[in-house]
Amino acid sequence: MRDTPESGQFSTDVPARLDRLPWSGFHWRVVIALGITWILDGLEVTLVGSLAAAIHQSPSLALTETQIGLTASAYLIGAVVGALGFGWLADRIGRRRLFFITLIVYMLASIATGFAWNFWTFALCRMLTGAGIGGEYAAVNSAIQELIPARLRGRVDLFVNGTFWGGAAIGAVTALVVLDPAIIDPEIGWRAAFIVGGALSLIVLLLRRHLPESPRWLMLHGRPEEGEKIVADIERDVAAETGPLPPTTYGPIRLNRRGAASLSEIWRTMFDTHRDRAILGLTLMSCQAFCYNAVFFTYALVLTKFYAIPAHEIGWFMLPFALGNLAGPLLLGRFFDTIGRKVMITATYGLAGLLMAATGFAFAQGWLSAWEQTAAWTLIFFFASAAASAAYLTVGESFPLEMRAMAIALFYAIGTAVGGVVGPTLFGWLISSGERGDIFWGYLIAAALMLVAAGTEWRLGFAAEGRSLEDVSAPLSATAANR
Template sequence: MRPSTTGRTDGAALVARLEGLPFTKLHKRIVAIVATAYLVDAADVAILTFVLAPISAEFHLSALQTGSVASLAFVGMAIGSAGAGWLSDRFGRRPIFTMSMLLWGFASLLTAFAFNYESLLACRFLTGIGMGAELPCAVALISEYLPARRRGAYLGSAQILVVLSFLIAGGATLVLDWRLAFVLMFVLSMFAFVVRRGVPESVRWQVARGRIDHARATLARFEALAPAGTPPATVELKTPTAHGPLRDLFTGAQRRRTATAWAMWFFQLLAQYGINIWIAKLLVDHGASVAKSIGTTMFMLAWGIPGTLIACYLLERLGRRPVYAGAAVLTSAAALWYGLASSSTWALVAGCVMNVFLAAMTAGVNAYTPELFSTGARATGAGTASAAGRIGSVIGPLVVPAVLVAWGFTGTFLVLALCFLVAAAVVLLFGRETRGEVLENLTE
């Protein structure tokens, strides 16, 4: 149901009141709950980096089969992201968010009981659908509650959760075998019930769907927690006409923004997962023990935390485009340095530097993506952009073995470095700056 003209006027006033509120306890609770849910989802994604080697050994997988296990999960994530984004725009952020967590949690439990290569593929595909479905719901929900003055920093800081998820996943695989690690992921997915009880539906989504009374009731919960004497909102908002989630992605100037988002995600994740999903196994192939390769990978990934913090500071001062493009160029240079490293020591240094800039790059794409789409199509836009990235994630792990054979370690990282440069060029040439602007005023 779409709002009438009167409903759009009333809805715009409600969104303006939401945007003008101070950061209340309810804002903080939503951020904390969604961040925790995102952390456990990311841990399930990250865990494959550390268990790929022992799984490959147990099932006697070839290099192609090993890559297929990783890639099929990303195929599922692409389907889940695109499908759940559309469902979230139609039926609400919160219910699809909750169901996505239950789906990937159950599929992780099934993975723990995989008995051969084929059953493992099926389980990881189903897990991927659930994991991919969570991202657009979380991004849309949290971006629609954050005021413009805080949105970039908070969305960008989600990358810290991704880094922490790799550290949690790596730590879990040091003390648990790979089957018990997936059982742990199932247990963590039960946090979905906290999401269901603790997170209200998006006011902006309720307004966009014409549910003005529901939006008014939800907003009242925030206003009840605002300090006495909070001044009335003075934010001026545009009220773009919605045509439906899919049509909105390709209407007028939105086509360019949609293409920009898709290209950013595709080229970044192709290179990023081409590096990350194989990095621990490549260390094993070069003589390191599984435990040592996991420890080294965790150490390098931890450097993403300072990279994210720096990016979050700069996102609200310099803007989304320069931070993302600059981080992408520096990531490209660091990736090439990693490939050219002449010793294990220099490889470690280059890997740490690369993760600083890669984390900053990811903070930028996390902040920028939901700002490129209107409320009626935000989850669909973020979901399809993520799906484009997951297609890149499928290609990356599959291409790396072939490129390694043909061009060696240095040539492989040169190709991956070029992908980061393409992502930077797309944003500089076709992106628009969104820093400090209210979401409703970004859709012209």
């Protein structure tokens, strides 16, 4: 690293050194400590879906189908606000500090959900839980992309986001226990599920104590010496485990010492310099959010209302659905680094849309049993899960590092507000009508949006596989330094 104090400029090879690292225990620690939040989120959200019928029948809450849809929307509204607020902070005070703040918010709110006594307290706790998770999406996705080598970034990012469904599978099995009257009173069971799920966050807090700040964040916020020291420590540990490190494949970059991007810079970069990428990110995030949240948050209601599945058996149907969602990123993730982002994102969105339309029609005609309906959803979301994870990957790669967390937060917030908040409320209302034909129109809307996203990716998508983050989108400080 070479400093020029007079100009405030310096050269650094931190990105090249991070990208050349072989996979090691350090990378596993990053994936586990950060990705485990998605497991808890999946556990949380699946429990809500699986417990929807029990909460609907709860003597103390007795929420209607519409109110259950509204609480799902409250969770997503909280996620929107949390993503924006915590995303803004992550670009200013660092990724590491936010890891702890957002997790504590999530933990306390989830535990409080188990003590809710009416619709309003339940909705408030769900909103605060969502705020913690929304903040996690921004900080965690940023850190993972900045710490993982470029050649593996796509598959690792998809895998980490896909672990949500590992938590969903755990949530499905948990629901089988807490909703079985022979084991525990369902009124106590659904409350205990939230309390225990939140308490598990303590384990994550301990795991994150040993993670460093992102060297790239330090580098771009006028603290290159600290970033250099962290990279040197990482290299020493990796070399001790894997042997001599390979040479770097590209040279240093020249940067200006500066802080976080201003709101005017963020706006100009997103909607002027990278307008096509902004359109792409908004489309991918909004379309997958509507499709996912509309179906997932009302999954249990469809099974109980139209297939007469008892509430305590919903977990058996959630389990294959969750495993299919987990398998998608795991099995398809590597192709996003080999075949390429554009082809794979287009294909996964397109296949999910076509299958959604076909399944919706079969549901409307009454052709499917409960298990056949579940098998169809499992296949749809095998592809949709990889597509949704790729949306976060795309947004993170699209914009300069100084505004990465805020970009992820903003697009997550807009996508969730447009697609996620409307979806559960709309489907809750359609389900309450009791008519399959009404719900079919909701499925058609979801299918059409996924196809729109596929077409947008094919038109505006860009190659990011194997390229450094700084090459895909030059840092604002690098642009200024080279003027």
